[in-house]
Amino acid sequence: MVENVRHPINLYEPHEWRHPTVVAGVPWKNPVGTASGTFQYAAVRWFYDVSQLGAVCTKGVSPVPWEGNPGVRTAEGPASNVNAVGLQNPGVDHYLVDDLPKLKKIGATVISNVAGHSDDDYAEVVAKLADSPADMLEINVSCPNVSHGGMSVGADPVALSRLITRLRRLTDKPMIVKLTPNVTDITVPARAAVEAGADALSLINTIVGMRINTRTGKPIIDHVTGGVSGPAVLPIGLARVWQVRTALPEIPIIGIGGIDTGEKALEYLYAGANAVEVGAAALFDPVAPLRVARELEDLLDSRPQLAETLASGGTWR
């Protein structure tokens, strides 16, 4: 399904975005953001003007610095990456004086991704971010690489509901809940999150996977399993967005998983997403998020109805 021969896009010249979107009331210059954990301002700023993106979603922050998992953290899968960072991050206090002000200063729309090992952890971070200049919060209840918090919360609708209810009281900022696909029925946690006060949902986080070194017979990643992401997960992410959109016609959705071209981003918009985030593609193509945004813009030019719907905060389905 190639729309037209891809013309060379110059990512470095000034650009007026023609097709904005709106996610939970927050305007995005275009429907493409970065996915948490694959964007560090200090690294990416050398490659392009990150304020050009629809939004920048930063790496999950916890109340105190976390050191993540030891040893080898990554393996390659067919058309995918397997990662087990374990949410290494310098903590919310560092984030509040470093990444966040820098990103806001250059005019980026910022989604602050929140990590925790316990309800208290999440609450502490959200409380601190409540008065910050962050535009949106994304609650990561879907990381498969930590033993407490993360996916264990996102897979349990009761725990999730309790957590989101508590966080809701701590902030008026638009709160996105990021869901895991590692559940039997993703519409269950989706509904739980929305009923507890989530303003939007983002999905999917990574899928539990692993590789084995056939020379040693041992797992490549020290943590044994990790999370699969990248092109391989595209059909899985699309189906989850479709399912959640079918179950919850009104909730804003950010589609994530396997996006590395504008056309794949477009599939998510047709599946019912308001916007998308680009993750692993940035590992093999540092400018991927911006390139996807520009490619998508060209595709939206020939789809005025979809473009208008998004610009007014609606979705295709």
Add this chain to the structure above:
Amino acid sequence: MVENVRHPINLYEPHEWRHPTVVAGVPWKNPVGTASGTFQYAAVRWFYDVSQLGAVCTKGVSPVPWEGNPGVRTAEGPASNVNAVGLQNPGVDHYLVDDLPKLKKIGATVISNVAGHSDDDYAEVVAKLADSPADMLEINVSCPNVSHGGMSVGADPVALSRLITRLRRLTDKPMIVKLTPNVTDITVPARAAVEAGADALSLINTIVGMRINTRTGKPIIDHVTGGVSGPAVLPIGLARVWQVRTALPEIPIIGIGGIDTGEKALEYLYAGANAVEVGAAALFDPVAPLRVARELEDLLDSRPQLAETLASGGTWR
């Protein structure tokens, strides 16, 4: 991880298998079988001598003929296939007079895959297969493309336990239960199946996914979602086998998902499988199962300890 430059293997000359395996007491010539739904004897027999395989697992059969899903049934994903056959098959009576006797006549080790929309369906098929020459039965409680039975049973440990308990009384044949990865914790249905009398487990079946046609904005598959299989799912299948092997150290396991080379099959054996099945690879390479078996055999030559363990019915982990 290329072991050695792949030498050309002639799949057509007579071959003495050096590394057999044993699954739930049934000897296999080698650890590689076909995965259900990607093998039809009438089609594959033109390509190679199917009796050479470790085992042949046939398409799911139901009590009466099923016509499956209408319209477009497949889409392509990155390094994957998405399918929504919906278990079309000519029914168990046809199977008992056609495919099964033909396969047994040529000396194949046959796994009969069983499909059903209800417990009664499964029971009826198992009862009929109980006196057949089938070597093993594989109960498919993991098809994502039917609205009753299939995955809905496999994702519900109580329903699964009830079903397997009932089927257990109907046959002495080794009974494999085929599990879905579309669950929060695959060790839960795994344990339920084993406690209810399963002799072995096979995993994974396909993962719910979809693609959208960006010209029309509509799903490519008429059934909207289908099951993802092929190389893309390899890391996911490996992790599920690892998890089940960790939870259930003794149960025989057939590893499935994304295998298209001997080396990928080997990863499953290191993850704790006794044998593997090759599925979607046969769609893009008709001789894939036999080629994988031969490639694996070469790799096992340099791993005598693993080869011996398998031959004696044991597993690496």
Add this chain to the structure above:
Amino acid sequence: MSATFNPTVDVVEQAVEAGFFPPRHTVEITGIRELASGVMRLTFRDPYIAAHARPAQFVNLFSRDPMHLMPRPFGVSEVEGDLVSVIFAVVGEGTAEFATLTAGDVIDVLGPLGRPFRTKEDAHYVLVAGGLGVPPLIYAAQCLSARDGVRTTAVFGYRHEHFADEFVSRYADRTESIDESEGNVITLLDRFRDDLLTVDGNGSKPVILACGPLPMMKAVAAWAGEHDLPCQLSMEQRMGCGYGTCVLCTVDTVDGRLKVCADGPVFTREQLGWGE
């Protein structure tokens, strides 16, 4: 293509010697030409397929990009010696890739696949094609041109450019074509009705062989029904394997859901329940 496997043409000989069908194997492109905007004619050397392919049979071509593992089926459009040609439109990523191939490049193929048109009978064959349905009918014209007692009339409908007349007119006794500015194949069938309905010397009725987009096929079947002519239609469906192992390519017939790749691609109008 992935490091997964590297099948070469040797495997064809190995397989055939052992009495089996050739597996997926690698062949050399000998020529490629753009016939119309986005319509390519690709020729490759394949002694086996050249010797065995019959009209309406197809070949699976495989992308070299392992992101695209599924086969791309194309009807054989002509055979000359060891050379096999297909004609295809660029519609997606696979065909876009194939359009960039040049002579000397290699590509993986599997085939010939499917059941051909049934043309045992000596008769007047009316070859009706629309759009990218032309390839099997060019090949039908080629194969039938060798036979005394057989007459062929090609009735081709195009969107714009009449890109296949050049090929079919080499073989067909008569070629009529039309594009959307003037009408469609039904316009032509009506216009030449009297000749088309003439019963030839041996007393057998004209036989319609058709391939093209679904609405055209239904219209042709209806036309054949009206005039009580036998009509064979070569169908399309998205495929998984192309050789009958996956049941992904079904079409609804009066006999139930049949496989386009192995029970077809050719079905009669009676089987499809069209034009009754």
Add this chain to the structure above:
Amino acid sequence: MSATFNPTVDVVEQAVEAGFFPPRHTVEITGIRELASGVMRLTFRDPYIAAHARPAQFVNLFSRDPMHLMPRPFGVSEVEGDLVSVIFAVVGEGTAEFATLTAGDVIDVLGPLGRPFRTKEDAHYVLVAGGLGVPPLIYAAQCLSARDGVRTTAVFGYRHEHFADEFVSRYADRTESIDESEGNVITLLDRFRDDLLTVDGNGSKPVILACGPLPMMKAVAAWAGEHDLPCQLSMEQRMGCGYGTCVLCTVDTVDGRLKVCADGPVFTREQLGWGE
């Protein structure tokens, strides 16, 4: 490679003009040679990397097979004009693919990445490498050879063939090498200890720059510790991005888990807590 994107060398100019770092881009292979069994030296034309790379910096090379999307990092081993060379061992599917490249082929690269050896100081640099750790030290020898007041001694350990002596001896003031039949780099360091410990004219201590397998690196750091020499070690870790965005490539240091790609690959023995 996937139809995904098709970056050409133009993007380097576009990026640099706009004040940014060049993205992944496509370059031409100008030469490839097998130095020893399974050890290749690959040269490509890249004016940007040639002009900017410093010793211990690396480049990400990308497979053309989209099954293999992750970057393959390799230390720059030499620069001549616009040409950049790397030396690599065939250990997996990516390097197996790269070994089949020939002059005129293209490959995607990103770089130069990482922080180089710190060599501001005029001193006697002892370049210690084991196995496939040689490339950065060849390049260190090359860059340092231009400087008066700097002396270099290469101490290389191989498994079998001494495949890199040819290159490093072009630049190093002295080259000593050994293979496993005789010993390892520690054998050499001990053998030439007296010379290596000599304090040069300007009074600064010899500096050890090292790269190689982990056990060797630890032994070198310990040797440096014993003799109280500064020691910089270029580390390896499996990577996700290679440019600091994913935190997949960490190594444990006394300052916590740091990124090999962006905080390293060069760390001092003090940072690693080795050889104290």
